[in-house]
Amino acid sequence: MLEVTTTPTVAFSDQKPGTSGLRKKVKVFQQPNYTENFVQSIFQAVEDGFRSGTIVVGGDGRYLGPEVTQTIVQLAAANKVKKLIVAQNGIMSTPAVSHVIRKYSADGGIVLTASHNPGGPDNDFGIKYNIANGGPAPASVTDKIYEISKSLSSYEICKTLHVDIGVIGVYEFHVRGSLFTVQVIDSVADYVTYMEEIFDFAAINAYIKESQLQLLITALNGVMGPYVKAVMCDKLGLPDSSALACTPLPDFGGLHPDPNLTYAASLVTAMQDGTYDFGAAFDGDGDRNMILGKSAFFVCPSDSLAVLANHLECIPYFRKNGVNGFARSMPTAAAVDLVAKEKKLPMYEVPTGWKFFGNLMDAGQLSLCGEESFGTGSDHIREKDGMWTVLAWLSVLAHTKKSVEQLLTDHWKQYGRNFFTRYDYEACETEQAEAMMAHLTALVENGSLVNQSITSATGKMYTVQKMDNFKYVDPIDKTVTSKQGIRVILSDGSRIVFRLSGTGSSGSTIRLYVDSYEEKFENTQLSAQDMLAALLDIAFQISKLKEFTGRDAPTVIT
Numbered sequence: 001m002l003e004v005t006t007t008p009t010v011a012f013s014d015q016k017p018g019t020s021g022l023r024k025k026v027k028v029f030q031q032p033n034y035t036e037n038f039v040q041s042i043f044q045a046v047e048d049g050f051r052s053g054t055i056v057v058g059g060d061g062r063y064l065g066p067e068v069t070q071t072i073v074q075l076a077a078a079n080k081v082k083k084l085i086v087a088q089n090g091i092m093s094t095p096a097v098s099h100v101i102r103k104y105s106a107d108g109g110i111v112l113t114a115s116h117n118p119g120g121p122d123n124d125f126g127i128k129y130n131i132a133n134g135g136p137a138p139a140s141v142t143d144k145i146y147e148i149s150k151s152l153s154s155y156e157i158c159k160t161l162h163v164d165i166g167v168i169g170v171y172e173f174h175v176r177g178s179l180f181t182v183q184v185i186d187s188v189a190d191y192v193t194y195m196e197e198i199f200d201f202a203a204i205n206a207y208i209k210e211s212q213l214q215l216l217i218t219a220l221n222g223v224m225g226p227y228v229k230a231v232m233c234d235k236l237g238l239p240d241s242s243a244l245a246c247t248p249l250p251d252f253g254g255l256h257p258d259p260n261l262t263y264a265a266s267l268v269t270a271m272q273d274g275t276y277d278f279g280a281a282f283d284g285d286g287d288r289n290m291i292l293g294k295s296a297f298f299v300c301p302s303d304s305l306a307v308l309a310n311h312l313e314c315i316p317y318f319r320k321n322g323v324n325g326f327a328r329s330m331p332t333a334a335a336v337d338l339v340a341k342e343k344k345l346p347m348y349e350v351p352t353g354w355k356f357f358g359n360l361m362d363a364g365q366l367s368l369c370g371e372e373s374f375g376t377g378s379d380h381i382r383e384k385d386g387m388w389t390v391l392a393w394l395s396v397l398a399h400t401k402k403s404v405e406q407l408l409t410d411h412w413k414q415y416g417r418n419f420f421t422r423y424d425y426e427a428c429e430t431e432q433a434e435a436m437m438a439h440l441t442a443l444v445e446n447g448s449l450v451n452q453s454i455t456s457a458t459g460k461m462y463t464v465q466k467m468d469n470f471k472y473v474d475p476i477d478k479t480v481t482s483k484q485g486i487r488v489i490l491s492d493g494s495r496i497v498f499r500l501s502g503t504g505s506s507g508s509t510i511r512l513y514v515d516s517y518e519e520k521f522e523n524t525q526l527s528a529q530d531m532l533a534a535l536l537d538i539a540f541q542i543s544k545l546k547e548f549t550g551r552d553a554p555t556v557i558t
């Protein structure tokens with residue numbers, strides 16, 4: 001019988017989960033009791049919801065993950081959780097955690113990740129709670145966790161309990177007169193089996209062979225390494241030399257594991273000479289993706305979503321289950337909306353963050369969704385899914401026998417093109433960023449810009465049609481989520497959006513999104529940079545971003 005100790009603690013005031021879990025510097029999580037307090041708050045918040053008392057624990061392999069996994073095991077045992085399903089070595093991608101929760105009918109999961117944020121002793125760590133549907137906990141749950149964390153005075157722990165999470169197996173312990181089980185599983189096997197049910201691997205394989213398709217994939221030293229090996233190398237015959245950075249490293253080898261043109265520049269460079277036809281990168285925890293065509297032809301995530309929406313018949317899963325509807329986060333360009341209209345399917349616009357898609361999926365109203373932040377996924381799980389997106393693209397290539405670029409060009413011919421860009425101003429002074437948002441909020445409230453014409457430095461004139469702060473009413477449970485981003489809608493349908501990031505770990509990150517639609521095919525061939533220059537200038541004029549923050553240029557452009 002293992003001993004449970006009730007350990008006195010002092011509450012922390014900063015454990016409020018953001019867009020996707022609690023993300024802080026590693027040093028913050030290393031403070032005495034900081035991690036224990038937050039995990040204890042999770043267990044107390046979800047206690048009533050346990051059906052069988054099974055919780056899945058996985059993570060992206062980043063620094064601090066193994067220690068925190070042991071702490072979770074010790075806290076879970078003491079908090080009367082019946083069973084933990086733990087990923088071998090703590091490594092399980094975010095989409096795989098979602099799948100395992102669903103497959104084993106677990107009550108929830110804890111994902112140890114700060115996703116696309118850098119890792120290592122001086123960088124970020126994160127803890128995210130997922131509910132029984134496999135998706136990120138909604139605000140009702142994270143608010144409860146936060147409330148408990150603010151007044152926590154003790155936690156329950158089995159300090160002497162240790163499990164070797166490097167070895168697959170079932171471990172049983174007696175705690176407080178009942179059985180506590182830890183099952184260590186191979187995190188990749190279940191996921192691969194599921195992908196084989198969703199996609200036609202034989203067809204993809206045959207196409208790769210007959211067209212001699214050259215692929216190049218990078219895991220950016222994140223959690224996806226083993227998944228790339230298992231799916232791309234073992235099942236689809238990718239040579240090891242085409243699977244880059246596939247060893248998960250605690251600090252991601254110093255990389256910023258974010259699949260975009262800035263942080264995955266190594267992939268872009270390697271593809272520029274045209275040797276490869278298809279490239280992809282994933283983020284630290286494997287839920288994001290970037291898709292590139294030959295010569296590093298960039299697929300904008302908003303377009304990726306629209307092209308997939310237009311071709312779901314290429315994927316056996318959708319041929320079997322049908323397609324119920326599409327959704328995107330508010331800042332995502334509206335390319336997919338046009339596909340929904342053409343196919344006469346419901347279209348939903350939700351706030352930023354994957355948690356908002358779950359209810360629609362559970363209610364059978366949503367099949368495919370995405371975010372501009374390199375996230376795409378379907379109702380096969382309740383997280384965005386990087387590998388799924390790559391397999392979806394390969395299915396479309398195999399079915400249509402078109403190149404990535406041809407698919408995009410044909411799409412723009414049929415639907416027109418939504419030019420889109422996002423400017424990130426990372427680690428701004430919080431006071432300055434908040435002052436800018438307050439200035440924009442005042443403009444929304446006083447309506448002074450509506451019907452006003454503004455001329456850009458390039459000489460193009462726009463008229464403001466509407467300005468608001470995005471508010472979402474969940475169609476299923478009617479929960480209201482307000483203040484999700486300032487939108488400036490212009491009379492030609494173009495859009496400017498401002499919001500503050502909810503995933504950063506220092507200062508405030510301002511995100512500026514612009515989106516402009518072109519119907520004429522000749523115009524769809526122009527460069528996104530040229531097409532959006534005027535709109536960006538209008539955005540700076542309205543927001544006074546440069547004046548408020550002193551920043552002349554963004555830190556990242558996607």
Ligand code: VG1
Nearest residue numbers: 019020115116353371373501502503
């Ligand atoms: C960002 C993205 C958002 C995404 C979230 C989590 O949030 O904008 O679209 O869902 O990261 O992605 P924010 O609040 O920083 O804008 V992941 O892959 O980091 O879990």
Ligand code: CO
Nearest residue numbers: 115116283287
């Ligand atoms: Co991620």
